[in-house]
Amino acid sequence: MFSEFIQLTIAGLAVGSIYALIALGFVLIYTSVNVVNFAQGDFAMIGAYFMVSLVVVLHLPWWLALVLAVVATGLVGALFQLLIFQPVRNRPRNFLPVMIATVGASVFLEQAFLLIYGPIPYQLPPIFKADSVAVFGVHVYPQYIVIIVVTAAMVALLNWFLERTKLGKQLQATAQDPDTARLMGIRVAWMAALTFAISTALGGLAGLLIAPVYTVTATMGSSIALKAFAAAIVGGFGSMKGAIVGGLGIGLIETYGATYISGSYRDAFPFIVLILFLIFRPYGLFGEKVSQKV
Amino acid sequence: MIRSIARFLPFVALLVLIPFLLPGGRLGSYYLTLLILSLSYAVAALGLTVLLGYSGQISLAQAAFFGIGAYTFSVLAVNHHVGYWSAALAAVVVTTGFGLFLGAISLRLASHYLALVTIGFQIITELVLNNWNAMTGGADGISNIPRPSLFGYAINSDHGFYFISVAVLVLASYVVFRLRHSRLGGALFALREDEIAASANGISLFRTKVLAFAVSAALAAMGGILYASGSLYISPNVFNFYQSVSFFAMALVGGQASIVGTTLGAGLITFLPEVLRFLHAYYIAVYGVLVVVVVLFMPEGLYGLLLRGVGAVTTLVLGRREDGRDEVAYLKSDAVPERPVASDRPLLEIRDLAKHFGGIKAVNGVSLTVNRGDVAVLIGPNGSGKTTVLNVLSGIYTATAGSIVYDGKEITNLGPTRINRLGISRTFQNIRLFPELTALENVAVGHYRRGTVGLAGALLSRPRGYREEREAMEKARETLHFLGFVRLDVKAKNLPYGQQRIVEIARAIVSGPELLLLDEPAAGMNHEETEVLSQILYRIHALGVTMLLIEHDMSFVSSVATRAYVMDFGQKISEGSVKQVLSDPAVMKAYLGDDVEYA
Amino acid sequence: MIGKLLGGAGMIALLCGAGVAHAASGTIEIGMIADLTGPAALSGQHKVDGAKLAVDEINAHGGIAGKKIKLIVEDDRGQNQAGVSAYQKLAANQNIVAIIGSIRSTIVQATLPYVARYKIPTMIGGTDPKLTHVGNQWVFRFRPNDTYASATMAQYAVKTMGSKNVAVLYDTDAFGAAGNALLKVALVKNGAKVVSDQGYTTATRDYTSFLEKVKSSGADTLATYMTNSEDEAQMLKQLRQLGLKVKIIGSTSIATSVCIQLAGPAVDDTYGVSDFVADGNDAAKAFTKRYVAKYNSQPDVFGGWVYDAMNVLSRVIAKDGTAPAAIQKGIRAVKGYHGVEGTYTFDTNGDGLHGYWVVKIKHRKVIPIKYVG
Incomplete structure (x- = not known):
């Protein structure tokens, strides 16, 4: 019983880390350019497919492939924002059109990759060859541990970047007040591109981390993304800390719920939690109540 | 008012004529099935015209409401042998209830939160429809869904059902049309444009949002019933997130707030994959690109673009009428x-x-x-x-x-x-007019609190409703003239700052x-x-x-x-x-x- | 106003242009709806491949009574509505004498009203028993339905594998849910106890929670009714990772090449039921050889049943002509035809096959054990 619980917890934290990475991407884009990117999950898919090409086809060592795949995904993300976001960047009330456009873009991306890579799921070999390691009767799948550790490292890296580097501070400044930032000589358009690039790169990383566990398909991103979005809101939609806690929390709730309550409704649990939060605590766990200036 | 409805007549005439223009036999039947399908989608998409177009609320749950309507109707009619029209009515009522619920919890939510709640509702509904075997029959679906009978005559043929669907579409269009021109329509637009200004003009945000969701759900249910009865078989996998996106696309293509546009959009989106069969696997990708392009570059939708094109051609041919009312005479x-x-x-x-x-x-x-x-x-x-x-x-x-x-x-x-x-009325430091409404429409909203007729009254075309609507418009006109303002039909966003201020003041005093x-x-x-x-x-x-x-x-x-x-x-x-x-x-x-x- | 009229009329004109049927004498046209696009596009491709193989072979031998077969395929996109319009489009072509329908029970059910209306002999591959038991005389099933699958699974599990406590895992879609219901009844009937019954949503990626419940239920056997080969493979891999020691018997997806390819060693030593087995009978062996030669990949059930359907159809037409009623009668009269999927003898409901193979997967190969039927 107890070992079962531990196993579930590890699985929940692993899938939760994936949600957290993608949720972070959502929050980054939202806080900097006030836009919701519904195609966020598809960048997980893109990252995973790039990894497949680099590892399975080109046989590159995994660490090199990882870096290349993440960077490549970020570049695609920058291109994406160029096509979707830049044309309407300065239009007032562009929130809704951009959001809907990202839905359309999501459909397009999924189809495009389906056509390129074909419908059979791809296998990505896990980073450690061992299938699973038994620790005190608990079967631990090494890839889960890898996911959790890499996510933690990534969050720390992102935090360091934003808080301690000049570029990171510029990014924050642009997020808080683009006009003043522009007056300070910061290239706001480049900052937007950079934000999208980082955010989608995070998504790509999430995708290639979970790919050995889930296999790579064209639709793998969209279901993850919606739950990650819910996680971001539950955590408090402007807060990076919230995205992480929310992501991990949703991963655990989903796993426990599927086991102890109902497996068929597994996909419903994140949304039930979301709706409850939105009824009783709309600002989430760590969100701030932002008043509008009247 | 008669004039406005006359606008729609050619379109209705076209709809009625279409079956007679089709080829006969099975090929005609193929087109007829698609047309019936388009009509059922159009009715549901009109719900989004109200919810998204008029009140600016993002909802990706329209397919869920569509499904709840279809399933409630089918379960009652097939499994419980309830009469056709009673089952239909019950389905609309039940679905509207869910609409009220969703509207109620959406109160405090900004757009992206709202979008996600509706997505969550959509996903939960899909799962329930699929897994609640006892109620819905589960993944296997429900077959042998009946067709209606009127005055004792069973209408089983596709042709007959097509005309029934047209009638329902006309009814739905009427509902949306009346809503738009009523006092509540002004409230919906105000809600979309500026919530704070709306509430400062006496509009209850809560009730208006709930109303919008309820109407949207009711229309979706009507569409769902048409779909169920038209297809004779429903299964849960039809009412999924992609269907919601599809409804969204229909409304967008039509330019969001246009009744005719949404209907044409429904037809286009339904027929497009058929026309694009030659594209095989690429048509979904084309679809996605279409949504992106329309949303970003054609905010008025393809239909709006079409109208503009027609307008340009007409101007070229017939000349422009001089508008001598450009001067503001203070x-x-x-x-x-x-x-x-x-x-x-x-x-x-x-x-x-x-x-x-x-x-x-x-x-x-x-x-x-x-x-x-x-x-x-x-x-x-x-x-x-x-x-x-x-x-x-x-x-x-x-x-x-x-x-x-x-x-x-x-x-x-x-x-x-x-x-x-x-x-007590007020104006704001940063002028809060409703940008997409004209000066006259803005001021008319200010008269809101003086009105008494609600949704039922508007839909039932009670004389008092018409009187109140006219009164609001007249008072608005009077007030603007009183303040020396004559550019009544210019959109607020196009007015220079000083004139905007005057309009805002007019809006604040029109209700006395x-x-x-x-x-x-x-x-x-x-x-x-x-x-x-x-x-x-x-x-x-x-x-x-x-x-x-x-x-x-x-x-x-x-x-x-x-x-x-x-x-x-x-x-x-x-x-x-x-x-x-x-x-x-x-x-x-x-x-x-x-x-x-x-x- | 003018714009609306023009737009509407233009749309009609455009649509009438599409969908003109070509008349051609000297050919026999057979229609088929298939998932060319959509989530099951791969199986749709196999379906087309199997059908084309049959058509090419028949045409190479002179066609049907001297006339060549022309196969016309429409995309059903794996969706109800698209399936209906694909079917209708084919039906609108008056030259088409028979239609090969879908393998998905929801699409079949959506098209049934039109099958009845147009009275076109329609061949289906869906295994939901209901499909041939609704009184539609124009539907013919070219695969054994799920009552046989579940009976075979249950019988083999209890009598041969020695299962006493069985955990069942099923896909909550139409196929899995219906199969699960039948399987549970069959297991109990054979004397086993169903200690766990869990449904998952199609394309679930993480089976940990389900497998933990299987573990804690104390089951000695896991019986699965999973629709997608990908899901089956995923589940098997995770089952091995969690160190579950249970006997495994699955429905047809466990024995597909896709499942075996994706699952790797995880699928070894499992049992399954399958209607298509490459080594099962002589017809299957011959078919496999020719399929591999032509397409350079392994065939599966998606191509197999269609190959049979095409061959049966051509035999019937050669004997009885192309009139729909004649074809209908002819198919029902087929008795003892040795096809790839087994020996076809049609009953009054339109079911042609009545048994399943029990197979074992060992060293990534599907080994037929015995035929129950």
């Missing part, structure tokens, strides 16, 4: 209207009002009295808390302490909607308020515009309206105000006539600081 008059003498009867009493934002004490114990007939002005340096006082007064903020008494009644912490209904609150009305205006503004305020004052305004422009203030209060650091530091306070050393100190020598 009614200048040398005669100063007779202004009432300020009375001693208090209209508004503010006692020890305090408003704290966390540690910041924006208003820290302010008391003042405005008598009937006063034109009181609140002045003070920036950051002294003037706007905060006004915002608490108008119900946008809640007071931390103190009380506000209006006409002898305690009104502290009533919301903006209630305050408006008591006869007793107390008018103005937050820096002269801000950003040049000398001439300020002159015109003074004239306007005189005229309003002559009507008997009491005013409390915040201002910085001292000459403007001197000419209009009968009484002045000065605030600094959240407290009142002086009061009296304008001349008095301006010579008060405390006031000068507040503005100029300590080191100046006072003459």
